[in-house]
Amino acid sequence: MKQALQAQRKIRIIDVRNNEEFAKAHIPSALNIELPELKDRKERLDKGYQYVTVCNKGGGRSAEGARFLKELGYDASWLCGGTDKWMDS
Template sequence: MAGMLTLAALAADPDRFHLIDVRDAEDFVAAHLTGAVHIPLAELEDRAGELPAGRTPVTICGKGGGRSAEGADVLNRLGHPDALWLEGGTIGWLAQNT
């Protein structure tokens, strides 16, 4: 299973990470982390080639640990062993950073 990134670790070094919001379009439009790209979980496998080299991919969902953990596992399987999912997700990040 893929590893987890804490909210504090993301805040400490945000440029190290490539943020991927795996929720549906409606949820993404309603609220998302600044700089996050939207790749729905159902499209992640087909679009994994879009991830930039040199940055750790971090998948994000609403609360963290559901779709985001699944997305990080998909990326691990596709050759991104460093892929992580964000603890607390969008809701947790916005609660601490708005």
């Protein structure tokens, strides 16, 4: 993921955690769109990008967010290990 971002591929990271969690630590350049708000903000997302959803550890909220975006036709996946793993690497 880090290599893809450094190569400036068309990837957007969406952090689906709440504002307080995001404020404590987040991946640089990540958009903070809480999972319940994703539905209301989907029209603002450009289908020309690949979206990677993240939460703390990856797999819960982030998997749900990616699944939702895929159902709408977006290129989406979730980051295994989430923000916690990103910060540790």
